Amino acid sequence: MTLKKREQIEKPLQKHGGRLGKGEEYCGTCYGAEESDEQCCNSCEEVREAYKKKGWALTNPDLIDQCAREDFVERVKTQHGEGCSVHGFLDVSKVAGNFHFAPGKGYYESNVDVPELTAEGGFNITHKINKLSFGTEFPGAVNPLDGAQWTQPASDGTYQYFIKVVPTIYNDIRGRKIDSNQFSVTEHFRDGNVQPRPQPGVFFFYDFSPIKVIFTEENRSFLHYLTNLCAIVGGIFTVAGIIDSFIYHGQKALKKKMEIGKYR
Template sequence: MSAKELFERIRQFDAYPKTLEDFRVKTFGGAAVTIISGLIMVILFVSEMNYYLTKEIHPELFVDTTRGQKLKINIDATFPKMPCAYLSIDAMDVSGEQQIDVDHHLLKQRIDNNGVAISETPEKPDLGDPSQKLVEVVTKPLDPARCESCYGAETEELKCCNTCENVREAYRKKGWAFNNPESIEQCNREGWTEKMKAQKDEGCKVYGYLEVNKVAGNFHFAPGKSFQQHHVHVHDLQAFGGQKFNLSHRINHLSFGQDYPGIVNPLDGLKLDAEQGRYKLWLTISFC
């Protein structure tokens, strides 16, 4: 069987025979129908594809019967007028648990007045702990077995204060104000005051997450070392010489629990600029 005969037999299966070119008539109406039909087919195809790729979210309300598990709070906030060395974050809830200077996987990024990062590597000290990563000005090696003074704030648990932060912690437990760091040898050795002055005109970006109990409570950002005194939550600002603080901020992202596609976080992108002379000293966010 020749190839021509094979093609002739295959053509017999054509269910849509074409008319001869001599009998075809092209009109303006036919062209319009063709164009409109093509557009409709494209629109239907795109809409169906979009519907197929869109995730459907079905909200459900149920009672959480788990115990001992923590709630994850994802945070990304920028404070253009608040230095990282000054900023602390605390969390407390109705069960009575209080977390002072929370550092649950939180990072601090120093930024300038334009929001540009000063250092590419973020720091991860305890928030509100300005004694970390200080420039050492020690002229001689320190004895690892030394036991330096806590300047009258010694306790049974903390008898030696070998760093500036140890002294601050001892003062915090005693409920004393840390208002004269220049007179403390450890702080002078670590350059605590110099760092406060160096970061005076900087800002801070805090991001990461913290974990809290699954009960009603709140967490807040505020300047100064926090401590408890007579069941009152206090922030010690004496060490900063009575200067004013501007807690203007932008919440880049704030969510609770695991993120999933399509979720809407109402506080994302919220920006608040404190007016001159009406500065807020804290930013509080409640959870439950």
């Protein structure tokens, strides 16, 4: 451990600008993000929360005394190249909206979700969707994003899915009703090298269709079966009659030509 590091741990930076003295109570600075003169930020997390409330991005956490003492930057670097697996359920209103996966915690500035963390070289948002559905599964349902996989070609960017959700009702043969949804999707990638620079992450924008689809299972009657059977038999006889007529008239014409001496 270096001397500077030991000093940061044993004598953290005080709000007044000096180091913690003997018998003095610790009250860390919020680096200008204080909401009041009495507010203290004694940890890296408290500094980050204060910045979020102000709508500021923490671009240089290595210069924050609390973050340096807690090895925040080193812990972030050790996670470089790692991924994550997300599983769960999300309740959404039946209006247009979006949900997304982005690195770090975000904050809102001018109604825009801004990422807290930045990375040199950008973030790799390569991803695979094992399963994504809207509502309860029902027989015959097809979710177009199940098993979808995408590998990021550029250094940074935003991958967007635009989903059109169609409300669906499935009534099975036992009278059970399933309220669910189907959806279609289009995809788009925004390169991170353009201006304004998009937020890195995977975004799902969804909208609900005003049309509802209803599936109903029904038993077909025996009369319906007989009607189909008669139609099939009638079709077979019709085709057989056409073939028989073609062969008969062909043979008759050939025999007539042979009789008049055209074929010897």
